[in-house]
Amino acid sequence: MSQPVDTAVSAVRTYIAQHRVAFLDDLTEWLRIPSVSAQPDHAPDVRRSADWLAAKLEETGFPTVEVWPTPGAPAVYAEWPAADPGAPTVLVYGHHDVQPAAREDGWDSEPFAPVVRDGRLYARGAADDKGQVFFHTLGVRAHLAATGRTTPAVHLKLLIEGEEESGSPHFRALVEQHADRLTADAVIVSDTGMWSEDTPTVCTGMRGLAECEIRLYGPDQDIHSGSFGGAVPNPATAVARLVAALHDEHARVAIPGFYDGVVELTGRERELFAELPFDEERWLRTAKSHATRGEAGYSTLERVWARPTAEVNGIGGGYQGPGSKTIIPSSAMVKLSFRLVAGQDPEHVRKAVGDWVPAQLPEGIRHEITFSPATRPCLTPLDHPALRSVVRAMGRAFGTPVRFTREGGSGPAADLQDVLGAPVLFLGISVPSDGWHAPNEKVDLDLLLKGVETSAYLWGDLAEHWRHAP
Amino acid sequence: MSQPVDTAVSAVRTYIAQHRVAFLDDLTEWLRIPSVSAQPDHAPDVRRSADWLAAKLEETGFPTVEVWPTPGAPAVYAEWPAADPGAPTVLVYGHHDVQPAAREDGWDSEPFAPVVRDGRLYARGAADDKGQVFFHTLGVRAHLAATGRTTPAVHLKLLIEGEEESGSPHFRALVEQHADRLTADAVIVSDTGMWSEDTPTVCTGMRGLAECEIRLYGPDQDIHSGSFGGAVPNPATAVARLVAALHDEHARVAIPGFYDGVVELTGRERELFAELPFDEERWLRTAKSHATRGEAGYSTLERVWARPTAEVNGIGGGYQGPGSKTIIPSSAMVKLSFRLVAGQDPEHVRKAVGDWVPAQLPEGIRHEITFSPATRPCLTPLDHPALRSVVRAMGRAFGTPVRFTREGGSGPAADLQDVLGAPVLFLGISVPSDGWHAPNEKVDLDLLLKGVETSAYLWGDLAEHWRHAP
Numbered sequence: 017m018s019q020p021v022d023t024a025v026s027a028v029r030t031y032i033a034q035h036r037v038a039f040l041d042d043l044t045e046w047l048r049i050p051s052v053s054a055q056p057d058h059a060p061d062v063r064r065s066a067d068w069l070a071a072k073l074e075e076t077g078f079p080t081v082e083v084w085p086t087p088g089a090p091a092v093y094a095e096w097p098a099a100d101p102g103a104p105t106v107l108v109y110g111h112h113d114v115q116p117a118a119r120e121d122g123w124d125s126e127p128f129a130p131v132v133r134d135g136r137l138y139a140r141g142a143a144d145d146k147g148q149v150f151f152h153t154l155g156v157r158a159h160l161a162a163t164g165r166t167t168p169a170v171h172l173k174l175l176i177e178g179e180e181e182s183g184s185p186h187f188r189a190l191v192e193q194h195a196d197r198l199t200a201d202a203v204i205v206s207d208t209g210m211w212s213e214d215t216p217t218v219c220t221g222m223r224g225l226a227e228c229e230i231r232l233y234g235p236d237q238d239i240h241s242g243s244f245g246g247a248v249p250n251p252a253t254a255v256a257r258l259v260a261a262l263h264d265e266h267a268r269v270a271i272p273g274f275y276d277g278v279v280e281l282t283g284r285e286r287e288l289f290a291e292l293p294f295d296e297e298r299w300l301r302t303a304k305s306h307a308t309r310g311e312a313g314y315s316t317l318e319r320v321w322a323r324p325t326a327e328v329n330g331i332g333g334g335y336q337g338p339g340s341k342t343i344i345p346s347s348a349m350v351k352l353s354f355r356l357v358a359g360q361d362p363e364h365v366r367k368a369v370g371d372w373v374p375a376q377l378p379e380g381i382r383h384e385i386t387f388s389p390a391t392r393p394c395l396t397p398l399d400h401p402a403l404r405s406v407v408r409a410m411g412r413a414f415g416t417p418v419r420f421t422r423e424g425g426s427g428p429a430a431d432l433q434d435v436l437g438a439p440v441l442f443l444g445i446s447v448p449s450d451g452w453h454a455p456n457e458k459v460d461l462d463l464l465l466k467g468v469e470t471s472a473y474l475w476g477d478l479a480e481h482w483r484h485a486p
Numbered sequence: 487m488s489q490p491v492d493t494a495v496s497a498v499r500t501y502i503a504q505h506r507v508a509f510l511d512d513l514t515e516w517l518r519i520p521s522v523s524a525q526p527d528h529a530p531d532v533r534r535s536a537d538w539l540a541a542k543l544e545e546t547g548f549p550t551v552e553v554w555p556t557p558g559a560p561a562v563y564a565e566w567p568a569a570d571p572g573a574p575t576v577l578v579y580g581h582h583d584v585q586p587a588a589r590e591d592g593w594d595s596e597p598f599a600p601v602v603r604d605g606r607l608y609a610r611g612a613a614d615d616k617g618q619v620f621f622h623t624l625g626v627r628a629h630l631a632a633t634g635r636t637t638p639a640v641h642l643k644l645l646i647e648g649e650e651e652s653g654s655p656h657f658r659a660l661v662e663q664h665a666d667r668l669t670a671d672a673v674i675v676s677d678t679g680m681w682s683e684d685t686p687t688v689c690t691g692m693r694g695l696a697e698c699e700i701r702l703y704g705p706d707q708d709i710h711s712g713s714f715g716g717a718v719p720n721p722a723t724a725v726a727r728l729v730a731a732l733h734d735e736h737a738r739v740a741i742p743g744f745y746d747g748v749v750e751l752t753g754r755e756r757e758l759f760a761e762l763p764f765d766e767e768r769w770l771r772t773a774k775s776h777a778t779r780g781e782a783g784y785s786t787l788e789r790v791w792a793r794p795t796a797e798v799n800g801i802g803g804g805y806q807g808p809g810s811k812t813i814i815p816s817s818a819m820v821k822l823s824f825r826l827v828a829g830q831d832p833e834h835v836r837k838a839v840g841d842w843v844p845a846q847l848p849e850g851i852r853h854e855i856t857f858s859p860a861t862r863p864c865l866t867p868l869d870h871p872a873l874r875s876v877v878r879a880m881g882r883a884f885g886t887p888v889r890f891t892r893e894g895g896s897g898p899a900a901d902l903q904d905v906l907g908a909p910v911l912f913l914g915i916s917v918p919s920d921g922w923h924a925p926n927e928k929v930d931l932d933l934l935l936k937g938v939e940t941s942a943y944l945w946g947d948l949a950e951h952w953r954h955a956p
Contacts, residue, residue, distance in 0.1 A: 054809045118809070122707055183810060223712060227810045236774040240923075242693060242895025245825050246795030247786045252799050253729060256820075262723070304706035304816075305718035307850025316717045325716030328723050329813050330804035335821060340697045340858055342823050343799055346774075350726075351805060353711050353812050380777025388810055425712025425812075453710045453813060470942035471497030 025412060027162035028472045032154060032465055039154045039468070040137070042072060046112075046146050047130040047139040053089050053113035053182040062089040062178050065112045069149075069176060070094075072407070076153045077160075081477045084194065086186035087127045089113060089178030093197070096156070096172045103479050104402075105171035107200035107438070109429055110207050111180030114141035115453045134257070142459040143450035145207045151177055151445070151464055152206065157469025158477035160365070162472060164460045169479035173200060177428065183227065183388045184428035191435045200438045201482070202402040204474075205429040208444035211292060211422070213463065216414040216423040218406050219442035223324070224356030224393035225426035226365045226474035230258070230373060231349045233382040238334070238343040243480070245344060249380040252333040257346040262326045266312035269354075273368040279359035279395070281322045286400075288420045290316045302448040323331050325355045345380035355426065362390030390428030394440045395422075401482040406441050409473035425452075443470060495882060497632035498942045502624060502935060509624045509938070510607070510931070512542060516582075516616055517600045523559050523583035532559040532648050539619075539646060540564075545589040547558035547630075548644070549719060554664065556656035557686040559648030564669070566626070566642045574872075577670035579902060580619035580677050581650035584611035585923045592925035605931050612929040613679045615922035619646055621915070621934055622676065625941020632942065639949035640948050643670060647898070650677070654898040660750040661905045670908045671952070672717040674944075675899045679916035680891070681762055683930065687891045688876050689912035693794070694826030695896035696835050698950040700728070700843060701819045703852040708804070708813040713813060719850045725818040728846045732796045732822070734769040736782035739796045739824075743838035749829035749865065751792050758890045759787045759869075770917060791892035795825045806855045825894065832860030862900035864910045865892075871952040876911055876940075879947050883939035913940065915955045 051065035052058040066083050069092045073081045078094040092112065117127035117140035125131050128337040130139035137147070156168055163169070211217040234251035281289075294317060296308065310319035318379075319325075320444060324348050327443060333348025335341035355366055366387050373385055396403050398420070407418045429440045445467035451457040502509075502516075519533035521672065522528040537552050539562045548564040553660045562582065573701055587610035595601045600609035607617070626638055633639070645668060647657055661668060681687040682766035734740040750757035752760075764787055780789035787796075803818025805811035836857050843853055867874050868890070877888045891914070903910045915937035921927040 026635065119498040164689070171710070225812070226598070227812070229810070234775065239774055240895065241795075241797045241799060241823055242825060242893075244790060245797045245823070247778055247780045247789040248770075248773050249777055249779040250798055252801045252820075254731070256726040256801060257797065259600065259723060259726030274905055280775050300718075302823070303714045303718050304709055305704060305714070305850055306852070307719055307848065307849055308717055309850060310717040314709045319717040323716055326727065327709075327711045327715040327814055328804065329711060329811055330803045330815065331722045331726060331805045334798065334800035336800045336802040336819070340699075340821060340823070342695070342697070343797055344797055348801065350722075350811060353715070355712060355715055357709065378777070378779055380775060380779060381512030382776070392612065398510040409491060423712070425710060431728055434800070448713065452713065453811070465820060 023343055023366065024162055027160045030160040031158040032468050035157065036465065039184050043147060043150050044130045046150065047141050048128055050128045050484045051141070051178070052116050053179045054116055055322055059089065062415055066090040066092050066178055069112050072153060074175065076157060079310065084190060086190050088182070088186050091175060091177040093192055093194070094174040096168055098169055098171045098479070099167045103157040103170045103200040104482055105172055105173065106151055106434065106478060107173040107175060107198055107201055107203045109175055109205045109432060110147065111145045111177045113178045113181050114146070115181050117143070123253060124456055132461070136458040137461060138456055138458040140457050142457050143446040144457065145180065145214040147459040147464050148206045148444055148446060148467060151467035152471045154468045156475070158472035159475050160470060163476060169475045173198065174473065179331065180428060185389045186203060187428045188431040191431055193434065195435055196374055198436055203429060203432045203436065203438050203440045205427060205440055205442045206444065207427050208417050208423045209446035209450065210444055211419065212447055213460065213469045215293060215419060216410050216416060217419045217469055218403065218410060219421050219423045219444065220398060220403070221358065221395035221422040222393060222429060222442070223424055223426050224360065224362060224430060225391040226354040226356060226362045226409060228369060229351045229386045231384045232377065233347045234380065235344060235346045239347050240378065241342040241344050249349040249378045251381055252345050254377055254381045255331065255333060255350050258373065259331065261376050267309065268311050269324065271368050273371045274365060275324065277359040277361060277455065278324060280298065284464045285322070285477070287323070289315070292419055292421065293428060298338060301366065320424035322357055323359060324357050329353050355424065356393045357424065358393050358395040362392060365411055366390065391426045391428055394430040394433050396439055396441050400439055402439065402441055402478060405477040406443055406472060409470045409477050412473050413469035443474070445470070491717055494632055495594060498628045498939055501628040501631040501956045502938055505624055505627065506584050506935065513617060513620050514600045514683035516620065517611050518598055520598045521583045521611070521648070522586050525586055527558065529768070536560040536562050536648055539582050542623060542891045543644065546627060554660060556649065556660050558652070558656050561645060561647040561660060561665070564644040564881065566638055568641045569637045573623055573640050574952050575643065575669065575672040576674055577643040577645060577668055577671050577902065577908070577949060578622055578674045578676055581615045581647045583651050583750040584616070584650045585614070585651050592734035593747040594926055598738065602931070608772050608826040608926060611917040612927055612928050614922040614927065617929040617934055617939060618676045618914055618916060621937035626945065628938060628942035629945050633946060639945045642719060642945065643668065650866070657898045658901040658905065661901055665905055668906055673899065673902045673908050673910045675897070675904065675910055675912045676914065677897065678773050678893050678912045678914035679918065679920065680914055681889065682917055683933065685763060685889060686880050686886060687889045688873065688880060689891050689893050689914065690862065690868065690873065691892040693894055693896050694825060694830065694832060694900060695861040696832045697822065698839060699819060699821045699856045700856055701854045702819060702847065703816060703817045704850065705816045707816050711812040714818055718814065719820040720814045721851055722815050724847055724851045725801065725803055725820050728843065729798055729820055734806045737779065739794065741838050741842045743834060744794065746834060747829040747831060748827055751788060754868065755792070756788065759785065759791070762787065762889055762891065763946060787820065792827055792845070794827050794830055797823050799823050802844060811885050825865045825896065828863050828865035830863060831912050832862060836860070861896040861898065862904060864900045865901050866909055866911050870909055872909065872911055872948060875944060875947040875951055876913055878939045879943035882943050884937045921947045
């Protein structure tokens with residue numbers, strides 16, 4: 017590395033060191049707001065979270081900050097134009113809502129009372145996604161301070177939505193409504209992670225998501241399993257047989273048409289995945305699981321990053337309390353989620369599921385399927401110039417080679433890709449052990465500050481290497 | 487019928503007509519006692535019910551009447567020896583506790599304030615089981631009056647327990663404790679019903695019951711279905727596949743060894759079932775179900791009465807609340823009940839299930855199985871002399887041919903069979919519309935008096951046709 021880079025690095029790091037405490041205090045304050053979008057009684061908290069972030073972005077220096085209402089929870093939008101009109105425009109995406117959390121789920125401390133233990137900040141939303149949204153606030157300030165600028169090197173836009181953990185039901189409409197404000201040359205999604213503390217990586221794609229709840233109805237009320245057992249269809253048995261029919265003996269999804277359009281992995285991508293220091297034992301510890309299991313013919317990483325899946329998120333029916341109750345239940349349900357990969361159309365999957373379910377059911381079992389709004393998959397070309405900038409910025413922050421991953425999870429980034437026609441890139445510093453959607457979610461403070469640093473380098477690199485409308 | 491029979495019938499009927507009012511007044515008084523064994527605050531009422539019955543049995547003439555305590559609710563025991571030491575000994579079983587009931591459950595009158603409407607006595611316990619216990623008191627008096635005896639023609643014993651509606655948790659121990667007092671040549675269970683008002687029937691068997699709860703454990707906590715989905719075993723999927731594997735494509739239970747020892751229906755039994763005026767549409771309305779479904783090769787009645795089953799009483803795992811939660815759950819459970827038929831050994835079934843479950847599970851899924859105490863099946867041979875006496879006594883009372891049924895449910899009668907080594911027979915006059923365990927439970931007064939009459943004929947018939955220790 018040449019001397020000017022070292023100077024820039026030093027200036028960024030000095031600025032971050034000086035503002036670290038206030039930054040963490042602010043983040044802690046935000047994490048105290050239980051902005052759980054899936055629980056209606058937390059709607060006021062989600063609104064409060066949006067207002068809190070808007071105020072903080074104004075304080076950061078964004079000249080334009082707006083809270084955008086939706087029929088559900090509000091999003092926060094901010095703009096900070098570059099002095100050079102020819103600079104590229106970058107839209108940062110994240111979310112300020114969080115997954116549900118309760119102490120009794122297995123948290124060691126209150127999920128909405130953030131605490132630092134061993135250099136890690138524990139709270140619901142610490143990694144997913146408040147921490148990873150918030151590092152851009154100090155990042156852009158460090159960028160300005162280190163380069164002596166008063167405005168960012170790129171036209172910077174932020175869109176931080178409030179319904180990501182509820183499936184972003186109004187996000188696409190919001191993006192369509194404000195498409196003229198949101199135009200960008202690239203979208204930087206700040207809602208993913210990297211390989212590990214030691215192996216910084218850039219994610220090049222996310223899976224999509226289609227979800228549904230299927231309810232099956234048998235007898236009009238719970239009936240006596242002695243008087244009627246063995247002679248009428250049981251909806252709990254039917255739901256189990258439905259779920260069992262989801263996968264064939266190779267653990268492939270057995271719904272006809274499910275794989276239509278799937279973009280298969282290239283040899284180069286399989287090589288890049290194979291270069292990662294994958295340790296199955298360690299991965300299993302992170303997954304808190306006791307064996308791997310998945311589609312035949314694919315590695316574990318290929319299964320979670322590049323292959324579509326069908327998973328049961330919840331199943332229920334009949335008596336689940338203590339002791340026994342000798343009934344045939346009147347109904348049963350299952351919540352299914354399908355992860356989708358590039359080339360799969362959520363609407364097509366929805367139709368395939370809708371056609372498949374009734375064909376699995378015995379006579380006398382009625383069904384209802386409710387689909388949640390779907391999320392499309394997305395994939396960044398490996399040779400995209402903005403992707404190369406992200407890789408360089410991250411390399412400077414971490415001081416080690418940056419490798420490539422994908423993300424098994426899903427986000428509404430694909431809607432931005434669709435509506436704005438801009439490529440989507442991913443910048444994340446969370447690690448797999450951060451416990452997204454799980455008890456004891458946390459973010460490592462050192463990594464969080466590497467995120468700040470990456471953000472600080474990225475805007476200059478993009479302006480330098482990638483001109484507007486190339 | 488020969489003249490002596492007509493005389494006997496006439497004498498019995500005359501006696502019953504003379505004592506009908508006092509009998510119903512007494513029963514009404516007993517039904518006012520809310521002896522709900524499942525509700526701890528009714529424990530004094532269950533004790534009061536036992537004391538009331540004991541006093542009434544003394545008044546009836548039983549020389550020995552005892553209230554037998556248990557760790558739960560007390561049972562009532564009574565003995566009335568025959569003059570002839572060589573007469574057979576018959577033990578009548580019933581229960582004096584009742585199901586919970588509250589006006590707001592849908593009763594048209596107070597459940598513990600008996601009322602007669604249209605020749606039917608409405609009250610909790612009217613049919614299940616106080617009415618069917620109590621008809622023996624007038625029955626034995628009518629037997630004595632009509633035959634000029636001072637003691638019954640058989641050695642008569644009564645055991646009326648107080649915890650049947652709570653699963654008879656202390657019944658087997660009570661029977662074992664008093665086995666020497668309870669010895670009998672036959673057990674008459676007065677706690678079942680008959681086909682319909684127009685079709686008197688004798689039940690020849692009850693199914694047994696083995697129940698278990700199976701818990702499956704996958705990841706150590708709920709994990710993100712995006713990050714890990716498709717690559718680790720999901721316990722909710724595993725529980726579904728387990729349940730789906732319970733039955734083969736012919737709806738037969740697929741657990742190896744499950745059918746070991748099953749006493750198959752004889753051609754004669756199938757003919758007897760087929761003689762019943764079975765209306766599938768009407769049966770489905772009673773079952774509140776929308777189709778029949780069961781083991782291939784058997785009719786609906788054969789499926790519920792004479793075939794063993796595996797039913798799911800409850801299934802659960804993961805997120806069952808509103809909206810979605812994209813997790814792979816850490817655990818899932820299912821409650822299974824197996825109805826057993828004659829020849830099946832609950833211990834053998836338990837072992838078969840215990841061996842089968844782990845063989846269905848993928849690597850990485852841990853399991854626990856908890857079995858509840860089992861109830862054995864019981865079956866009266868069609869050619870048993872005591873059964874023939876019951877059929878004759880009932881035929882005289884009803885004046886129409888008596889047909890045969892079985893009972894799909896399970897009861898503690900099998901404990902008497904096991905411990906005492908005596909065959910179990912069933913004598914009941916309740917009909918399916920009597921609303922056992924439901925609001926507006928009732929007993930038809932004409933049928934109740936036919937029960938009295940059957941009881942009056944039975945003891946003489948047994949003594950005449952079936953000598954002790956044949």
